[in-house]
Amino acid sequence: MIVEISCLEVWKEVSNYIDGDLDPELRRRIEEHLKVCRHCTAIVDGTRNVVRLVADGQSFDLPQGFGERLKRRILGESGD
Amino acid sequence: MAVARQQPEASVENALIERVIAGDREAFYELIRPYERAIYLAAHSVTQNPADAEEIAQEAALKAFTHLKDFRRESKFSTWIIQITINESRMRHRKQRAHLYESLDEPETTEDGNYMPRDCADWREIPSEALERKELRDAIQRAIASLAPKYREVFMLRDVQNLSIADTAKALNISEANVKTRLLRARLQVRDALAPGYDGGWQAGGGSWKKVRPW
Numbered sequence: 001m002i003v004e005i006s007c008l009e010v011w012k013e014v015s016n017y018i019d020g021d022l023d024p025e026l027r028r029r030i031e032e033h034l035k036v037c038r039h040c041t042a043i044v045d046g047t048r049n050v051v052r053l054v055a056d057g058q059s060f061d062l063p064q065g066f067g068e069r070l071k072r073r074i075l076g077e078s079g080d
Numbered sequence: 081m082a083v084a085r086q087q088p089e090a091s092v093e094n095a096l097i098e099r100v101i102a103g104d105r106e107a108f109y110e111l112i113r114p115y116e117r118a119i120y121l122a123a124h125s126v127t128q129n130p131a132d133a134e135e136i137a138q139e140a141a142l143k144a145f146t147h148l149k150d151f152r153r154e155s156k157f158s159t160w161i162i163q164i165t166i167n168e169s170r171m172r173h174r175k176q177r178a179h180l181y182e183s184l185d186e187p188e189t190t191e192d193g194n195y196m197p198r199d200c201a202d203w204r205e206i207p208s209e210a211l212e213r214k215e216l217r218d219a220i221q222r223a224i225a226s227l228a229p230k231y232r233e234v235f236m237l238r239d240v241q242n243l244s245i246a247d248t249a250k251a252l253n254i255s256e257a258n259v260k261t262r263l264l265r266a267r268l269q270v271r272d273a274l275a276p277g278y279d280g281g282w283q284a285g286g287g288s289w290k291k292v293r294p295w
Contacts, residue, residue, distance in 0.1 A: 011197055015264035021245075043197045046271045054240050054270075059220045062117050063130055066137075070116055073138045074109045074145065 005029045010040045018048050088114055093157055101149050108145050115158055118241055119165045122251070125236035126169035128225055136172055140165035155250060162237065162251045195265045198272045223273035227266055234259055235266035 005026075010033055016022050017030055034041050053059070088096075099107035112119075119140055124133035144151075144161050151160055224232055224240075237248045238259065245263075249256045 011195075011268070012264070014197075015267055016260060018267075019245075021260075043268070043271070046275055047267050050267055050271045050274060051239050053216075054220060054224075054235075055242055059217050060121055060124070060240065062120055063134055066120060066134060067113070067116050069134070070112075070138055070141060071109050074112070074141060075105055 002029055002032050005033050007033075007037060007040055010034075010037070011043065014044055014047050017044065018051060087158075094153070097148060097151070097157070100145070105145070108148070111157070112141055112144070112161065115161055118158060118162055121236055121241060122162045122165040123169045125233045126166065126173050126229065132172070132176075133169075136169050137165060139172075140168040143168060156247065159243070159247045159250050162241075162243070162247075163253070166233065166251055195268050197268045198275065219274055220270075223270045226273060227269055231262050231266035231269065234262040235270065238263055239267070 010017075010030055013022060013026065013030060017027065022030070034044060093111065096107045096111040100111060116137070119137045120133055123136040123140065124130065127133050127136065140161070144164050147164075151157065224235060227235060233252055234248060237243045237251055238245065243251065245256050245259050248263075249259045252259070254262075
């Protein structure tokens with residue numbers, strides 16, 4: 001018999017749940033909860049979605065010419 | 081998608097470090113090059129200003145060069161250089177904003193409270209392809225910018241730059257437990273900020289985006 005868990009308890013663990021950083025017992029309880037709670041499922045899915053989107057690496061660009069300027073700065077300050 | 085797109089092997093990195101310590105300045109640029117994006121984003125996570133972030137990233141790089149002989153190899157070079165950048169950013173940012181009250185060094189015991197995620201019952205997946213659209217990228221940047229600094233820094237290192245929890249903790253000089261608490265808050269807030277735009281909004285192309293990723 002799995003002990004039930006509240007929405008609040010699920011929210012506290014959303015992040016660890018997504019990262020797979022939970023003990024199996026708690027993980028099972030959350031999974032049971034998600035089967036019947038559409039609201040928490042939306043929160044978990046949405047949060048996972050956010051993590052995937054930002055990890056994509058496309059959301060932030062380096063300023064044009066950043067590498068060149070950095071190189072100049074590093075090399076330019078030699079020999080003084 | 082990791083900190084560096086092509087993370088160099090440790091042996092290659094160690095050889096470069098030896099050359100730098102022996103006085104080879106060009107080797108330092110080679111060493112730092114895979115992390116130029118990482119240090120820029122780390123600085124940007126604190127300053128929120130591209131020009132300042134670039135200036136700080138350069139300063140941090142020069143500092144790392146000067147102090148490379150002090151680099152203890154028990155941590156990764158990437159973590160070390162990010163840590164220097166974060167420290168430099170905080171110092172500069174604090175100076176610039178000295179007239180404002182803003183505590184950037186939160187005590188470890190900070191009460192983060194329970195963040196209540198907004199009720200949005202059905203947020204389906206935003207396809208990665210939608211990132212090709214500037215409006216979604218802008219929305220993500222705005223959502224991250226709206227976070228309080230302590231949440232933003234954790235989110236940028238852990239989720240945008242894909243550092244581990246342990247490396248994020250090291251770079252920010254906070255406990256792993258704190259990283260996890262702040263990460264939860266940051267992720268939920270970013271989700272809440274992005275969610276309303278989704279209902280029909282992020283997928284204006286009608287799902288015709290070419291799928292290039294497994295999700």
